[in-house]
Amino acid sequence: MATSTTRAPGTSRADLITDAALALLAERGMRGLTHRAVDERAGLPQGSTSNYARTRQALLEATVRRLAEREAKVLAPGELPMPDGRVQGEPTEGPDALVAGLALALHRYLTRHPELLICRYELALEATRRPELREFFDATGRQFREPLVALMTAAGSPEPERHALSLVAWCEGLMFSCAAGSYHRSVPTAAELRTGFTELLRGMLGPRGQ
Template identity: 70%
Template sequence: MAARTPDTSRAELIADTALALLTERGMRGLTHRAVDELAGLPQGSTSNQARTRLALLEAAVARQSEREASVLTPADMPVPGSGLDELTAALAHALHRYLTGHRDLLVSRYELALEATRRPELRAYYDAAGRRFREPLVALMAAAGSRTPERHALSLVSFSEGLMFSCVAGSHHAEVLSESELRHGFSELLHGMLAGPAPR
């Protein structure tokens, strides 16, 4: 669980604790009472902040998005049109930082994603939070010369998601690719997509 600092609000503490519970205990371990206990808050504090389970899940999704954005910061991304080498290096650096220092965030994201498949109301909220990451990639792909930036952004996201799952919960969970290896993989993907034949 993220330590509380003077700048951390009670709402952030509750959401951070919810993410920690998802990582440690899974969806069944996330309850209002468990959040109160793990966060060291008076009983009923979480219920006052998020009265329903859906409200608690929505708070967790919003905090998940905020914390992932702090890892995959837009400032690390090159400006559109900088070139494939700069884009490749930035993507590899961001993904390597995520895999080496924030694996717990990936586990909580997978828990929330699976729950969203069972709750249509959470699905809409989860998808809206995800657009903050997808839309900049579409713009970057368009600036890089893609004639189908939406499709190429989806391929880029799918490639990244597959690597993250494999390194955190899949067959490569015991090892993390080096930044150099990730850069090579992104380079192959991007050059392959953008140098390929024009779409029919």
């Protein structure tokens, strides 16, 4: 039997349920995500998850929403320890600052929260089979895409929408390779990620990306 999810002080029952659902997805995959299993993992009475999300679709949507909330804490620029937390001498604006922020966020995700990546892939695949979940999954994902377009605009991109897509594609490929692909034992260092982002942005922005 799986151990129950520890409830941190101030955690709502909804968060406890959806955190348990994410833990099950990471450990057992989509087949292991059931209302009963979530109750057991969360340490709640049987029927608690059904009262919160009566259908599987509702449970999946709630899980996608919680995943987005937890990813935002890792990836959102406002959550990064900058500029106060950056190494002395690092830039505070422009392409170099964008590189520093992106490298820090991606390295933190890959090294501290790989289970969230597994959950994202499980849910993304399920969304390809459930049109109603696909729409919800895509709408949730826009909260990451739109700020990235704004960041590319601020960095001087002449085509921020297209460049944001290229940046996302590069990041997604790297994350999959390190979380579930052949590079899962070779996660890049923060310095290596900075080099990669610098090369990518230089190619898109020209002299402004250097």
